Amino acid sequence: MNSSQLLGITTFAYLFSAILYIAIFVFRAKKLGLFATVLTIGAFLVNSAGIGMRWYESHQMGIGYAPLSNMYESLVFFAWAIALCYLGLELKYKNRVLGAFSMPFAALAMTMAGLKNPDIKPLIPALQSNWLIAHVITCFIGYAAFAVACGMGMMYLLKERQANTAPNSLLASLPELKLIDDIVHKTILFGFLWLSAGIITGAVWANSAWGTYWSWDPKETWSLITWFVYAATLHARFTRGWGGRRIAWLAIIGFFSVIFTYYGVNYLLSGLHSYGGG
């Protein structure tokens, strides 16, 4: 079994897992719960094996490197991190409805990866650095947390409309608003810590490769913009008591900024990071 096959299976498994969680939410099919969890854990393991296999294959080709250095590989890792983040939440909150708002992101990331060229290509000199590995891992754990925070924010907004609908509606199965609010907040905190670490490791890498830890290239600048957005969100919450709907919206807006940093910059703007477009 090669890595492409494993990652192909992962794509379908995440899609199926997302559908199951949505079914659990929409049809209140609680009986599917255990199956969904087992499937997701299985898909996560296959995803891990796929990444490991790709690593091994690159060594077989004599160009061994950690598979974290182009758009395809980062999307695969992104999906992996989202699944991990979600499984952590499920374990902590024992609530599978959260999966309906998280796993679609993992499925989407893998689907996007499927549209990319999966060939293993040797690393150009600028990318041959352990700081690159640290940089990608930290950034994408942060991005994954923000993806989940965005999903939870959408869930909050959906639930909030319950007040106007019948009390016994679909949305009753969602957690209490107070709890969703708390999850949004916690995932943002977690993401912010990792995004900060991601920006810092990126700066250290740039300094060891080019002698400048910060050069305001579009990707760097956008990661800083994203960081500002979330820093503002935290301050609004901590010092001005924002919560609920406003923070839910900020979680969604923040994630747009993440997506632009990650995807938009590569295709719409030019800069040092343009290798990621491959």
Next chain:
Amino acid sequence: MKKNENMAWRFFASVRLALFALLILATTSIIGTLIPQKNPPEFYVDAFGPRTAQFFQMLDVPDMYNSWWFLSLLLLFSINLIVCTIDRLPNVWQMVVMNNLDTDLARLEKMPNSKVFHASGDAESLTGVVTTLLAKKGWKAQHEKKPSGTLLFSQKTAWSRLGVYSVHLSILLIFAGAIIGSLFGFKAGVMIPEGGVSDTVYETGSGKPIPLGFSVQCDDFNLSFYADGSTPKEFRSDLTVRDDTANNTFSRSIIVNDPMDYKGITFYQSSYEPMQGFNISITNKATNVRQNFQIPFGQKTHWPETDIDFGVINQQVRSRMGDVASLKVWFSDGQDEPNVFWMDNNAIQAITTPTATYEFQASQVYATGLQVAKDPGVWTVYAGCTLMLIGLYVAFFLSHRRVWVYIVREENEDRCRILVCGATSKNKIAFEKEFAALVECFTHDSTFQNA
């Protein structure tokens, strides 16, 4: 006057200003990602037309991250941060060091988490029991006798209240490091051909020469490709540093991501330039005599004291930059027809003539492009980064949790009333659980009855 001072102070101490500054920084930063930075003025005229270009120049848009207005925003942000800290830190510090055994007893009754028990016995012995129970859950308690009873207190990670301030301080440290770097450091570059020496580098942007105080020689530049023949694998320069003032000479190879540091100046492999010429080395296999040459392209060269003439008469380039993939050599030792052959760049070719055999080695001459930086602020920046990560962890995941137990002998009854209460600086939900576990511990102990 006093009132004005206060207003200015309140303005700079306000978090509203911080939110405003963060959002303005975020939105203005976008400009520089949409409009290419640091291009020559003509670029903007061509791309945006003369009027817009003039407007851009007026607002320093082509170099906006160093413009007066963007730096002013950062300054405003820093002042905001400093004033806000000065404004709040004393109170927070007070919270960290205060004696919680002095807490107003009436306030205990109103704590967000509380539970009342009763127990028979005197306050003295109950204090012992409670201390042990608290210790079981990791709460190390102190106690103090009050006129009305005994107060016990325990807290966890009081210092975590300072986490936020370490994050804020870290931002100032990073700014300080950046300022140190721009005042006392430089960014420069230099191209050195193989065999060449330089004791001067040229400032990026202005091209101003900067003397190094020592010299750097490029002994060799090496460019290698992966098996596919087009993806570069490694750029390597072998450098020799000669420092006469320190009586120091040493050699070191650098590659991308592995720079050389000498006297606070760092040399990075950043680019290269193929030149029109070759380093040739010829060995006579019979006599083992070897000679090195640096020759231009398309010109005949003579090896003195022998009959050998040679030259590179054609070449095939790999890329638009002019990297030579293979070259065509003309070689004669005067004995027979000249040898003419194609060989790969960086390879060795054996040549046989009626009287001798030779080893012919050719490699294109390159100049290595070095980025040269001096940044004495970088360690301050890194210290700031480390402090930020530690501070964020503390601010997000640790909280200052406090519990009090107040034991009062009830009048006319042979029992005590025991109030267990607590509060946390943040993460209330987690603390509620922790507090519930503590209360559970009391409930299970036969000494106490629920009130």
